[in-house]
Amino acid sequence: MQTLISQLQTRFQLSEFILQRDNLAFVTVTREQLRPLLLHLRDKEGFTHLVLLTAVDWIEDNIFQLTYLLGDRTAGCDIGVRLMLPRDVASMDSIHDLWPTAATYQRELREMFGIDFPESPRVDEDFILEGWTDLPPYRRDFDTLKYSQESYVDRLGRETKDPAAYMKLKLYPDEDNDG
C-alpha cells in the first residue's frame, strides 16, 4: 500500500494520505484530479470495485464531503478518495460511465443530501422518499425531531415531565430559583 501511495502522490501530485489501517487509506483530491485518479486506480492498479459513494455534511465549514471508496478484491485493500464540495453549489460530475452502479449512489445522494450529478441516469427521480417536499433529510440543518412531530400524531395519553422542574416540585417546592 505504501509503495502505491508514493507512486500515486508523484503521479498525481496528491496531498497527504491518511493510512487508517494497513489495507485502508484515504486521500483528499480536487475536482480536476478525481476522474483521472479513479480511472488510473480502476484500470492500472486493480481497484475495480466501487464499494460505495457517500457524503458527509460539514455544515460548520459549509462543505459537503464526497467519499468514493474503491476496492481491490484480489489484494483485499481499499482506497477512499475524498472530495470537498461547496455546500451552496452542491453539484458534481457524474461517474456512472466508469461504474454503472454509481448512478444509484448518485440518485440517493441527490435525494438525501440534495447533491446534484447532472447527466446521471434517473438522478431526478424519487429514490426511496416518495413525494418528499422538505429539505433533503441527511442535511444537518434538517430538523428530524420537528419533522417527526409535525408528520406523526402522538397517541393519546402521552405526557412527560422535565427532570429539573419535577425535582423542584418534589424536593424544594417553596424555594425560589431566582432568589
Next chain:
Amino acid sequence: MSVRDLLSPFIAWKHLFREPVSIRDPFNREASERYRGFHQNDVEKCIGCGTCEAICQNGAIDMVIVEGVEGIKTRPGDSGLRPRIDYGRCCWCALCVDVCMTSSLTMSNAYKWVENDPDKFRYIPGVDKKEWDNVKQGYHRPDGHRLNAPERIEMPELEPAERIDSFVEIVGGYSVEQARLEADRCVTCGICVATCPTHMPIPEYISAVRDGDYERGLKLLYDSNPFSQICGKVCTRRCETTCAASHEGDPIAIRWLKRHITEQVPYEKYRDIIGGPLPATGKKIAIIGAGPAGMTAAFDLARKGHEVSVYEARSHAGGMTRYGIPEYRLPFETIQREIDLIVSMGVEMHYDTRVGTDIQMQQLQQDNDAVLLAIGLWLGRGTRIPGADHPHVYKAIDLLRRIRDGEQLEAPKSMVVIGGGNVAMDIARSVARLQKQQQGEINVTLTALEDKAHFLADPVEIKESIEEEINIIDSRGPQECVSDDQGKLVGLRSWKVLSIFDDQHRFAPTYDESDEQLHPGEWIVEAIGQMSDVSLLGDALTEKLEWDRGRLQVDDDGHTSEPWLWAAGDCVKGPDIVSAVATGHSVATSIEAMFEQKEAQNA
C-alpha cells in the same frame, strides 16, 4: 442453439436435492447478537436525567413518574422519573442507548411482540416487566464509543514550584475556547439544580457559555447568587457531585464555567445587566455581619427598595471569604468587586462597628423594622488536650485572619496542624508559603483522625497540599502538646486511630496506644471546627431566644423565636459560602413577606 442451451433446464434440476437456503420457520428466527430490539433499563442505575428523551429524534420517549418501585425515589442526583418508550414512533436508531449517561439503558435483541391493543406498545423499560428484561444479547453501547467527551477540559493552573513562595492565585481561568468545549460536555439535564443550596439555573448559564452570550449568563448568575464571582472560584460545588456526567466520566466543571462568565463580562457592565434597586419603601433593616449571608440578604432587600444598614466588626466586608480563605484561592480584588456591586444597590456599610460594644442590639431593634444576625463562626474549637493552652498553640481561624489582615507573621521553623478539613489545608498551605518566603524550606505536618479516603477536605485541596510538600499523616489522634524543660513547644504527641465513631455513630475515637508518635512543631494549630461568638446578644436576649444544642434555633426561613430577629449563614447552617447565600435569600424573602403581611393588615 448450443448444447449448453439444451442442457440448462436439466442443470437447474440438480438444485432440487440441495439443502434449502431459505428459513423454514421465519417466525421463530433468533435475531443476531447485537440486534437493536426492545429496550431494557436498569432502573436502579438510571437517574432519570431525560437525556434519552432529549436526543430522541422521533419524540418517542417521555419521562414519567414512577411510584412504588423499589430503588426509584426523587432525591439529589435522581429525578425519580424513568423513560417510557412509544414503539409507534421509535425507529430503533439507539441514539438513546449511545447517549445514556449511566449506561442503564440498553436494547435486547428481542424483536417480536404481538398485541391487539396498540396502546400496549408503550411501556417503561425495567418497570413494566417484559420477557426480554434479562436477555443478554442485544445492543449495548460499545466500550469507548461516546457521544460526549468523558474528560473535563483541564484548568490552567500554576505549577507547585511557581506558586509555593507566594500568595498569587493558582487557578488561571478557562479561555473562551476551553469553556465552550467544557460547556459542550453538559447535557443540560438540570439534575444538579436541586443539589445547589441556592438552586442556581446551572443548565441555563452553561447554555449561555455555549452560545457565547455572557451577558445573559451573568444575569442568570446574579439573579440567584450575588456572590457569583466568589463562588466561581471557591464554591464547594456540591452540584458537581450529582452531575449526570460524573457517572461515567468527570463531572462538568460547573464552578469553572460560572467563573468564566464572570470573567468574560467587563465589570463596568455588571450593574446595568443586573439592574438597580426599586423605589424606596421607607422600611429599615439592620444586618449584623458583612459575610455572604448578610450581604446576600442586603442585596435582595436593597434591590426591593428597603433601607439596609450593615454592621461589620472588621475593617472590610466579605466575612469568612475575606478573612478565612487564603489569597491564593481567592484574591482580595474578587471580593471587593463583589462587595462594591452589592453596596451600589444602596446598602449603607458601618465598618469597624462591633454590635454589643459600639452599638447595642436593643438600639438596632428600636431603629429598624427587622434585624438579621449573620455573624458566622469565628471561634475556633479547641482539642482541650494537655498542653493546648500553650501560647504557641493556635486556632486556625485566628491565624488565617491575621495573615489575611496583612499582619507580617514570623513563620515557625516547623508546625503541626490538627484537622483534615479545608480550613486545616488552608492554614497548612498558608504557613508553608510563609516558611518558603522567609526560610526557604517547608516543614508542615498535618494530622487528622480520619484516614485519607475520609478526609473532609476537598480532594483537590489534599492533592495540592501534597504537591506543596505538606506532610499529611492520617489516622492520628492528638494526645498532648509537648513542651521541653524550658517551656518551649516541641511537638504533638499522637496515637494511631483505630475507629472514630461507636456503634451508634457517636463520636468516640479509639486508639492503639502502642503506636505513639511525636510530630515536631514549634507551633501547633487546631483546625477542628468553629462556633459562633454570640456574646453580642447580651444576657436578656440570649435568655429569651430558643437554642438548639448551642446553636440559635430558627425556622426554615431563618426566623428566630423573636418576631423582629432573623439569623442566616454559617451561624445557623454550618460553614459553606453557597449555603450562606441560600439562607441570605430565604431570610430576605421571609422579611419581605413580613412587610407585605403588615401592609395587608394596615390596609
